[in-house]
Amino acid sequence: MEIVQEGVTAPIGFQAAGIHCGVKKARKDLALIVSDTPAVTAAMFTTNSVVAAPVVVDRMQLNRSSVMRAVVVNSGNANACTGDRGLEDAWSMVKTTAAALKIAEDEVLVSSTGVIGQYLPIDLILSGIQVAVEHLGADGTSAAEAIRTTDTFSKEAAVRCMVGETRVTVGGMAKGSGMIAPNMATMLAFVTTDARITPVVLETATRNAVQRSFHRISVDGDTSTNDMVAVLANGRADNPVIDSEQHPGYAPFSQALEHVLVALAKMIVMDGEGATKFVELRVVDAATEADAAKAARAVANSSLVKTALYGEDANWGRILAAIGTAGITFDPARVEISFGDVPILKRNYVIDFSEEQAKDVLSRKDIVITISLGAGTASALFWTCDLSKEYVAINANYRT
Amino acid sequence: MEIVQEGVTAPIGFQAAGIHCGVKKARKDLALIVSDTPAVTAAMFTTNSVVAAPVVVDRMQLNRSSVMRAVVVNSGNANACTGDRGLEDAWSMVKTTAAALKIAEDEVLVSSTGVIGQYLPIDLILSGIQVAVEHLGADGTSAAEAIRTTDTFSKEAAVRCMVGETRVTVGGMAKGSGMIAPNMATMLAFVTTDARITPVVLETATRNAVQRSFHRISVDGDTSTNDMVAVLANGRADNPVIDSEQHPGYAPFSQALEHVLVALAKMIVMDGEGATKFVELRVVDAATEADAAKAARAVANSSLVKTALYGEDANWGRILAAIGTAGITFDPARVEISFGDVPILKRNYVIDFSEEQAKDVLSRKDIVITISLGAGTASALFWTCDLSKEYVAINANYRT
Numbered sequence: 108m109e110i111v112q113e114g115v116t117a118p119i120g121f122q123a124a125g126i127h128c129g130v131k132k133a134r135k136d137l138a139l140i141v142s143d144t145p146a147v148t149a150a151m152f153t154t155n156s157v158v159a160a161p162v163v164v165d166r167m168q169l170n171r172s173s174v175m176r177a178v179v180v181n182s183g184n185a186n187a188c189t190g191d192r193g194l195e196d197a198w199s200m201v202k203t204t205a206a207a208l209k210i211a212e213d214e215v216l217v218s219s220t221g222v223i224g225q226y227l228p229i230d231l232i233l234s235g236i237q238v239a240v241e242h243l244g245a246d247g248t249s250a251a252e253a254i255r256t257t258d259t260f261s262k263e264a265a266v267r268c269m270v271g272e273t274r275v276t277v278g279g280m281a282k283g284s285g286m287i288a289p290n291m292a293t294m295l296a297f298v299t300t301d302a303r304i305t306p307v308v309l310e311t312a313t314r315n316a317v318q319r320s321f322h323r324i325s326v327d328g329d330t331s332t333n334d335m336v337a338v339l340a341n342g343r344a345d346n347p348v349i350d351s352e353q354h355p356g357y358a359p360f361s362q363a364l365e366h367v368l369v370a371l372a373k374m375i376v377m378d379g380e381g382a383t384k385f386v387e388l389r390v391v392d393a394a395t396e397a398d399a400a401k402a403a404r405a406v407a408n409s410s411l412v413k414t415a416l417y418g419e420d421a422n423w424g425r426i427l428a429a430i431g432t433a434g435i436t437f438d439p440a441r442v443e444i445s446f447g448d449v450p451i452l453k454r455n456y457v458i459d460f461s462e463e464q465a466k467d468v469l470s471r472k473d474i475v476i477t478i479s480l481g482a483g484t485a486s487a488l489f490w491t492c493d494l495s496k497e498y499v500a501i502n503a504n505y506r507t
Numbered sequence: 508m509e510i511v512q513e514g515v516t517a518p519i520g521f522q523a524a525g526i527h528c529g530v531k532k533a534r535k536d537l538a539l540i541v542s543d544t545p546a547v548t549a550a551m552f553t554t555n556s557v558v559a560a561p562v563v564v565d566r567m568q569l570n571r572s573s574v575m576r577a578v579v580v581n582s583g584n585a586n587a588c589t590g591d592r593g594l595e596d597a598w599s600m601v602k603t604t605a606a607a608l609k610i611a612e613d614e615v616l617v618s619s620t621g622v623i624g625q626y627l628p629i630d631l632i633l634s635g636i637q638v639a640v641e642h643l644g645a646d647g648t649s650a651a652e653a654i655r656t657t658d659t660f661s662k663e664a665a666v667r668c669m670v671g672e673t674r675v676t677v678g679g680m681a682k683g684s685g686m687i688a689p690n691m692a693t694m695l696a697f698v699t700t701d702a703r704i705t706p707v708v709l710e711t712a713t714r715n716a717v718q719r720s721f722h723r724i725s726v727d728g729d730t731s732t733n734d735m736v737a738v739l740a741n742g743r744a745d746n747p748v749i750d751s752e753q754h755p756g757y758a759p760f761s762q763a764l765e766h767v768l769v770a771l772a773k774m775i776v777m778d779g780e781g782a783t784k785f786v787e788l789r790v791v792d793a794a795t796e797a798d799a800a801k802a803a804r805a806v807a808n809s810s811l812v813k814t815a816l817y818g819e820d821a822n823w824g825r826i827l828a829a830i831g832t833a834g835i836t837f838d839p840a841r842v843e844i845s846f847g848d849v850p851i852l853k854r855n856y857v858i859d860f861s862e863e864q865a866k867d868v869l870s871r872k873d874i875v876i877t878i879s880l881g882a883g884t885a886s887a888l889f890w891t892c893d894l895s896k897e898y899v900a901i902n903a904n905y906r907t
Contacts, residue, residue, distance in 0.1 A: 157831030157839045188827055190840060190856045223824025224858060332828050410810070414899050424623025427588055428732050431557030439557045440590060456590045458624060496896040499814050 108363055114247030114263030115140050117278035118301035120343035124242035125253030128235025130183035130221070130228055135253035137232065138180040139239040140297055141208060146341035147306050148175040149313040150216070153334040159187035160197040161217040162333060168201070168213055173306040175339055176214035178297055179204045179236060180254050182282070186219040186227050187332040196227045203233045207240040220282060220295055220333055221256055251280035254295055258282050258378050264370035268363040270356035273346035275302045277363045283375025294321060296336040296371055302360050303342035304349040311352060312361040313338045320368035323400065323489045324376050325407040338364070376490045381497030384416050387475045387490055394483035398435040402480060403489030405433035413494035416474070421465035423452045426478065441481030446474065454481065508763055514647030514663030515540050517678035518701035520743035524642035525649030528635025530583035530621070530628055535653035537632065538580040539639040540697055541608060546741035547706050548575040549713040550616070553734040559587035560597040561617040562733060568601070568613055573706040575739055576614035578697055579604045579636060580654050582682070586619040586627050587732040596627045603633045607640040620682060620695055620733055621656055651680035654695055658682050658778050664770035668763040670756035673746035675702045677763045683775025694721060696736040696771055702760050703742035704749040711752060712761040713738045720768035723800065723889045724776045725807040738764070776890040781897030784816050787875045787890055794883035798835040802880060803889030805833035813894035816874070821865035823852045826878065841881030846874065854881065 116123050120143040130136040150169055152162050168175075179200050186193050197217050205212040219227070242249075251261040265278035279298035304312070317336055342348075349356040377385050388406055393399035406412055409429035415422035423444045431439065444452040447468035451460050468474060516523050520543040530536040550569055552562050568575075579600050586593045597617050605612040619627070642649075651661040665678035679698035704712070717736055742748075749756040777785050788806055793799035806812055809829035815822035823844045831839065844852040847868035851860050868874060 155828060155831035156835075156837070157827050185824075188824060188839065188856045223828065224852075224856065332824075332831065410894075417899060424585075424588060424732075427557050428555060428623065431555035431732065435556075437556070439588060452624075456588045456593075456624065494810075494899060496899045499817060499894060499896045499899060 108366060109267045111265040111267060111276070113265045113278055114251050114280045115278045115297060115299045116245045116247035117265035118276040118299050118343070120144055120301060120341050121299045122243040122245065123247045123250035124239040124244065125249030125251065126235060126239050126242055128238065129231035130181055135249065136181055136183045137235040137239055138250040138253035139204070139236070139243065140178045140250060140299065141243055142176050142299070142339055142341040144341050144343065145174045145176055145214065146339035147304060147309050148173055148337060148339050149306070149310040150335055150337040151313065151317055153332060155332050157188065157332045159185050159219060159333040160189055160193035161186055161219045162335060163194060164197040164201060165216050165335065168216060171213050174214065175216055176210045177204055177208055178216045178218065178337060180218040180295065181227070181232055182254050182256055183221040184219060184225055184227050185221045185223050185333050187223040189224065189226055192226055196229045199229055199233060200236065203236045207237055216337055218295055218333070218335060220254065223332060247278065247280060254280065254282040256282060257380055260378060262371055262374040262378070264367045266363045266366050268359040270302065270346040270349065270359055273344050275344045275346055275360060275363065276300065277367045279367045279371050281371040281375060283378055294334050294375055296321065296368065298336070298338040298364070298367060300338065300340045301342065301344035302340050302349065303344065303346050304340050304360065308349055308351060308357065309338060309340050312357070312364055315361065316365040316368045319365060320372040323487065324372045325404065325491045373490050376492050379492035381495040381500065382492030383495050384493040385473050385490070386416060386492060387488065389475060389477045389486065389488055390480065391477065391486040392479040392481050392483060393485045393487070394436070396485045396487050398482070399485050399487035400489065401433045401435050402430045402478065403487055405429045406478070407489055407491035410494055416469070417493035417495045419466060419469040421446060421451055421462065421469060437480045437482045443479040443481065445477045508766060509667045511665040511667060511676070513665045513678055514651050514680045515678045515697060515699045516645045516647035517665035518676040518699050518743070520544060520701060520741050521699045522643040522645065523647045523650035524639040524644065525651065525653030526635060526639050526642055528638065529631035530581055535649065536581055536583045537635040537639055538650040538653035539604070539636070539643065540578045540650060540699065541643055542576050542699070542739055542741040544741050544743065545574045545576055545614065546739035547704060547709050548573055548737060548739050549706070549710040550735055550737040551713065551717055553732060555732050557588065557732045559585050559619060559733040560589055560593035561586055561619045562735060563594060564597040564601060565616050565735065568616060571613050574614065575616055576610045577604055577608055578616045578618065578737060580618040580695065581627070581632055582654050582656055583621040584619060584625055584627050585621045585623050585733050587623040589624065589626055592626055596629045599629055599633060600636065603636045607637055616737055618695055618733070618735060620654065623732060647678065647680065654680065654682040656682060657780055660778060662771055662774040664767045666763045666766050668759040670702065670746040670749065670759055673744050675744045675746055675760060675763065676700065677767045679767045679771055681771040681775060683778055694734050694775055696721065696768065698736070698738040698764070698767060700738065700740045701742065701744035702740050702749065703744065703746050704740050704760065708749055708751060708757065709738060709740050712757070712764050715761065716765040716768045719765060720772040723887065724772045725804065725891045773890050776892050779892035781895040781900065782892030783895050784893040785873050785890070786816060786892060787888065789875060789877045789886065789888055790880065791877065791886040792879040792881050792883060793885045793887070794836070796885045796887050798882070799885050799887035800889065801833045801835050802830045802878065803887055805829045806878070807889055807891035810894055816869070817893035817895045819866060819869040821846060821851055821862065821869060830878070837880045837882045843879040843881065845877045
């Protein structure tokens, strides 16, 4: 697997654009991704029962057909809680994009992110779509920029892998920042690939990769109304079609996809609102992978753990108490916790570490916390960040 | 029902003491509540699967007998995650208290609150118990002081009610602050009453009252290892024994108990770590009371809602998105939200309010948010606070 410093335009046959159309004052706010040829598409959406208009539209589109050509995304306004007019606006974005690209209306996905409860400045967006079409090209970075809200950097990742003798590329972009929680909700990610793959198998690969990437991150435990991951596969690499999980191409392709999704997911956490620490939780010796993930999620969602990390405090007690809320069966006396390579808690609550060593690990920006549950052999990775005063400051005055 | 400015010593036949024994540097850290005569006792404990030693001991005590005479509590150290030695220390507290009071060992409950994972300075505590016994008297406030950790004020409440011709008193004290979440976890409350009531009926009244008080508050969504509510009823009022839910004394007594528990629960929220706002959530027009409580809990536990409240931002979108994560069935387009008496969101996402009006309500310290789900006729109250920069500052450096 070869890592490439590109994004959604890395695979063959994809173009993108990111422009400023006027939803935001000055920054880019409209992105377009287009495949030269029809692309098999798999998508997953927010689990929040309050869903934004574009999510409603996309679900209808994908029920009709799993083959797409374009994704149009605006930032600055979520088009959520906007009733019938919101739905009309989302459909207008689809129709205008289809017309401008001269493709069918059922080949376009739409997405929005930003403030909830305000109507889109739809005229600006529809004019913007025309401009974006004119700017289509190999520049994936502009598109990645255009989907940012409070993100402090653009998020792109791409890798190449070999499917048999054929080089296949997977590229992606994401936006994240606040409102990142497990269970999909809470972020946008658009992934492109030139792999040839059937819809069912792409669906499986996407679901599995999301499970180990976007479902394993948490910034503040909240979930949003707009979140989605969409993967478009246009087959332009011309590899032997991956038509089952047993196909020899499935493993390299799904690993490449997982790599891109994990890379994007980690970037989302790194850019967590106000985050000062990037934390990898490694839960090991669990009875099942699901238990390991539940324990990690409980730790990652604990405000008390997250503030202790911000304070660089080796507060293993809060970690243990958080695991106690995870709803899994385990014996706290068997739990072991390390910060970096410093064992903090050993079995039977044996504590034997120097505050200096712990402080040394915790003062870094990247922290690995290993938690052994002593209950089996399964494990899970999870990524989170600390909870800082800056998080509060950013979120206290987001809307106004 | 008459409100009394007292605490656990308001009912007939209860004495208390609060002293400094040396767990903390200077502040009071050891409390004792004693009934002159055996008291029927009901208790509920944390739902966290990591439980502190005193909780283990108390469960054993109450399995043996539901009649207690004393409760001994230290603050400053939770005696949690302390293994066999922690259990021994908790038993020592029980035995020393029993010996000093000349009562049976199975008539004593024990409780601890503070830092997790350190052994109690047991010699200081055992000596302190002797001192506390000498200080027993009508001063409930010292005891309420002695169970504080990061609490900024002592929490006491008491009411009198009439059970038939007999005046019955219920008094209580609590500690709270951080780590307050629904489902009991997360606080200590000790309640005394001179009512005559059977164990089974006291259990029912306690469970119902906890359901509408401590289960309806949230500071940071975390739960702790030590939390408990205990209600001791010594029968000294000599009312006709309340022996069923149909007994005419049950309604006034259970209302009095609920009043004390709700008053203490609200104080815990008011004292939420770093809280600058006290928020009452009134969820109405729900399909069931359980749905109403779930919706309220989801709103109360959303960091995004809580930071918006801190920022005095009328961000109804975050409230709606939070309800969307509650796992209840509702139609977002039917939801209405008011801040104070200012309607913010009306049906079909109609928004028609001035930012000035909203700001006026949100700038107050006490805020009522009414959420109509438009799904039925059930309702629930819930109390929470905002998430401030001060919360982060307090929790970043608690242990060290």
